[in-house]
Amino acid sequence: MTVPSVDTMLRKKLLRIQAAVWGFFYIFLVLYSIQKWEKPVYGILSVTVATLTYMVAVYGNASWLIPRFYQANRKTQYFLYATLFLGALVIIRMYAEQQVLLPMHAAFYSMGLPHFSFVFITNFLAFMFGALLRISIDYIHLLRKQEEMRNQQLAAELNLLKAQVQPHFLFNTLNNIYYLAYTKNERTAEVVARLSDIMRYFVDEAPKERVPLLTEIDFLENYMELEQIRMLHQAAIVFDRDAINDSLIIPPMLMIPLVENIFKHGVDKSVAQNDVVIRLEQQDGYLHFITSNSHYNHEKNGKGGLGLTNLRKRLTLLYGNDFTLTTEKTDQCFTATLKFPVA
Incomplete structure (x- = not known):
């Protein structure tokens, strides 16, 4: 099934609005005009003829x-053709109106000045309303294009920030594989398989x-x-995620900077005990991701460096x-908390 484009939906919405306005306008004129005629049918005929010319x-x-001449910088031709167009319409x-209504109102619907003045003024006003309609439509399309450009710019920036995560992670992983291959570790094949999953x-x-x-x-978990x-001594990692709905849909790669951090x-690879606690919770329409590690390297940046900076931008x-993104450092523990809305 073909999904209609945004421009198509916008065009249909504008057409529905215009149809509704013309409908109310016609009904109002009919209700007003039939009070002035002995036979309502003549009031309806009068309004129908007038409304058709207004629409034209x-x-x-x-x-x-306007699109073909005025906006194409052919203003002289526009004013010439506009005069001829409006004159012909009048x-x-x-x-x-003379053919249809003259028998009922000979004094007004003849080809005289009173009839001409009324027809010219009302049709001229309708003609000017057409200019306002053109301006309104162009303004709406301009706003739409600006919104699309902003969305494209945001999407490009988001993709750039996501792309900045991948090389950093891959370099680290390739270093790991190099180390395992260099030491002829039997887990090298397993690591390559996990890297394949991550690349996928x-x-x-x-x-x-x-x-x-x-x-x-x-x-x-693969990461x-x-x-x-x-690591010479593997960290004791507790990943608590029991109280969440796995079917939730979220933007990718929002949580990895905290784990990477x-x-x-966060961990001291030279000691045997590194405690890491990771909690994933869902509360009141928000997803909470909290990481806490017991051994924080105080010589490093306490805010997590470029990874958390890019994450905040995303x-x-x-x-x-x-959203909430906070870090807290104590003598014994470093905690990072991420909170963002989920549907």
Whole structure:
């Protein structure tokens, strides 16, 4: 099934609005006009002839004269053709009203000055309304194009920020594989397989606007397994995610900077005990992702460096101010908290 484009839907919406306005306008004129005639049918005929010429005046100016001549910088031709167009329309309406309504109102609907003045003024007003309609339509399309340009710019910036995560992660992982291969570790094949899964994630999932939460969790677990391999003493990691709905859909690669920050700045690879606690919770329409590690390297940047800076930029582009990203450092523990809305 073909999904209609935004421009098509906007065009249909504008047409529905215009149809509704013309309908109310016609009904109002009919209700007013039939009070002035002995036979209501003549009031309906009068309004029908007038409304048809009004519509021709409006759309002739809005859809033909202005786009083809005025906006094409052919202003002299525009004013010439506009005069001829409006003059012809006035004559056609006067003739139609004379043929239909003259027997009922000979004094007014003749080809005289009173009839001409009324027809010219009303059709001229309709003609000018066509210019306002053209301006309104062009303004709406301009706003739409500006919105599309902003969305494209935001999408490009988001993709750039996501792309900045991948090389950094891949360099670390390749270093791990190099170390294992150099030491002829029997787990080298396993690491390559996990890297293959992560590369598949980068290719198939990371470019998407939204991914299943379960896919994102699998990615985090693969990453932690790879990081653990090059550690002499594996960290004691507790990943608590029991109280969440795995079917949630979220933007990709929002949580990895916090996990990456643990292994880059948070664990001490020279000691046997590294405690890491990761909690994933869903509360009141928000997803909470909290990481806490017991051994924080105080020589590193307490705010997590470039990874968390880029993450904050992504969150701002995605959610405005509707998110929380905080870090807290004590003598014994470093905690990072991420909170963002989910549907």
